Amino acid sequence: MSAGPTIADLLEQTNRELAGTDARVYRRVADHLQRFSAALLDLQDPHSAGTQDPKALLGKGSFLQQPATRLKRLCKEHGIKGYSKLQKAALAQLLESHGVTPPPPPLESFTKKELIALVRQLQEEG
Incomplete structure (x- = not known):
């Protein structure tokens, strides 16, 4: 039995795949991260939500x-x-x-x- 790929191998492969994608994907990821970050801030400070x-x-x-x-x-x-x-x-x-x-x-x-x-x-x- 051979051991499967390591986590490091999987991360490296994923990074190579991401590097081959175009800039639109990166913009979508950045937008998603911004929305996620804003949602986290709203959860931390419920008084600011919806303002x-x-x-x-x-x-x-x-x-x-x-x-x-x-x-x-x-x-x-x-x-x-x-x-x-x-x-x-x-x-x-x-x-x-x-x-x-x-x-x-x-x-x-x-x-x-x-x-x-x-x-x-x-x-x-x-």
């Missing part, structure tokens, strides 16, 4: 993803003066210099697939 802002699901915003009219409206809302004749890049710089947080990306910038994923994520949390 995520739905806008946070949209990701970090950027002023350059917003239309210039929205940037001008943000300037007005934050009491910033001298913005009316500025172009988009200058408006973004002005807002950043005043410590304004960029809004999430507009929904129009997401693909249908990304929007479906966001809705599914909201359903899972609810």
